[in-house]
Amino acid sequence: MATDNRSTTDATGGGGRRERRSTRAFWTVAAGVGVVLAANSTPTPLYVNYQERWGFSATTLTAVFAMYAVGVLVALLLVGGLSDRVGRRPVLLGSICLLIASYVLFLAAGSVGWLYVARAVQGLATGVFTGVASAALVDLHPRGDHRTAGLVNSTAMPCGLAVGATVSGTLAQWGPSPLRTPFLALAGLSLALLVAIVCWVPETVRLSPRRWSRVLRLQPLRVPAETRREFLIAGTGVAVAWAVGGLYLGLGGSLVKELLHGSNPFISGLVILSMQGVAALAQLTWTLRWGAVSDGITSAFGCTALLLGMLTVSGALLADSPALFFTGSAMTGVGFGLTFMGSTRRITQAAPVARRGETLAAFFVVAYLAFSLPAILAGFLSTRFGLTHTFYAFATLTALLATLTALRSIHLARSPHRLSEAAARGGPNPRARV
Structure with missing residues (x-):
């Protein structure tokens, strides 16, 4: 009887631990959505500063902004469903690394051309991450609640946009280097997110043998x-x-x-x-x-x-x-x-x-x-x-x-x-x- 009770306790404890791990993984990915969208809105309060520094027109300003959408569209058309083929974790980690690379481009920017490239890379990273995060949140929800997972995902996006722009504007207004401090702060946050995903987010996809010729493929729009x-x-x-x-x-x-x-x-x-x-x-x-x-x-x-x-x-x-x-x-x-x-x-x-x-x-x-x-x-x-x-x-x-x-x-x-x-x-x- 004691053995049965202990077995039941161990099973219950193991289930509780699994649920806690799943909860932690779920909120790690949700926080990642917020961080990635915060990175998207970080340049918004800085555009006028860039415009004053390099003297470009409002048309150029909005074209720089729109390069983000170009990157996202490339991700939607070319990388859609990638996590189903290579796994959730590699795509989450790869997109965060790509996002950090965009910060480096912003920090190194010496002309408006750098901004075009930085925004395109940022958009590509965002499109890849948000696509896989939507699937990962459903996979990782402790009770498999699709509706709650969708609500968390849709709410994290505007929250991230709001926080990113507010923090960026605050640092640009009172920080030591208006065009550098916001991206340095984001880099630190993104590195912490990278470590959290490695430590806490498990792989949820059972992978079949890979055909590398089919890893990247054009997503038809129908x-x-x-x-x-x-x-x-x-x-x-x-x-x-x-x-x-x-x-x-x-x-x-x-x-x-x-x-x-x-x-x-x-x-x-x-x-x-x-x-x-x-x-x-x-x-x-x-x-x-x-x-x-x-x-x-x-x-x-x-x-x-x-x-x-x-x-x-x-x-x-x-x-x-x-x-x-x-x-x-x-x-x-x-x-x-x-x-x-x-x-x-x-x-x-x-x-x-x-x-x-x-x-x-x-x-x-x-x-x-x-x-x-x-x-x-x-x-x-x-x-x-x-x-x-x-x-x-x-x-x-x-x-x-x-x-x-x-x-x-x-x-x-x-x-x-x-x-x-x-x-x-x-x-x-x-x-x-x-």
Whole structure:
């Protein structure tokens, strides 16, 4: 009997230890998502400093910013699913090493050309890490809760963006070397993350014999025919949200300079905090309080907040009011967070299970194109018509698209014939929750 009790105790203790190890590994990867996204937003408060040092235009500034999206798109198209072929741990570690290499490029930058390369490398590292982290978080969750893993992942992204920009702006404003200290701090944090992954994150993929010729392969972009209507609505929503996010990250410092009539990296960081930090809070609060609401209504509410936020920010620029600007940025953050979350859940639920990977790859290609191209266009137009007038035009277009997306989302959420059509063809339920 004593032997049986001891065996039971050992088994229970072993299970508890395994769960603690899994919990520690899960939160290590989640922290990694935050660190990687913090690295993405770190240059944002510094762009005006680079611009003043090397005298390049707003078009060049936004092109530098958009090189990040180029790197992410390369990762999505070429390295998608790499961790399924070589394992989660090697890809996590390799992407962190690549991210550290981008810091070295920023630290060595002596001209704008270095910034292009640094941002592209940073984007490639981010695209690789966030892709494998999404899968690793599901693998490592102690109870296998996909919904919680997805919530942690989606919340860690805007949290990382907010913290990265705020800390970078603070260090740039009061640190000893504005263009070096933020990246040195990130390098130390990333090295600590590298050690934590080595020590605490186990491999979760059973690997078959490798065919090195198939390690890197082009990811085809295809949307299943039965998903195209849902893809159009979700893609429009994520495009509107990420276009606004790209504008803030690319030209946030310039907008602050316009309002304050002078550059201030700390205030530029707070602008990103007021948007992305609120976005993370909105996602978490909405999920906990109104998680049963359909994804269509979630997206519609987010698009409405985006519309009101952009109009408020436009009014702030017209009235030259920093307080109103931050209020509008917070409203925009709510819209960004909820529109992104609702659109992602919509397309994840609508996509056939066997083709979910390629559908999501196409979805995020739309997101990153929207993240970069409008920001580049805004930078180009601002050199001809001024930043304020360019923002007015951008806000008007965003308001129209957000309104159309909100109305269409509400219509689909309330349309019973869509449910019967989906059921008849054995497809996904458009109103189902993820």
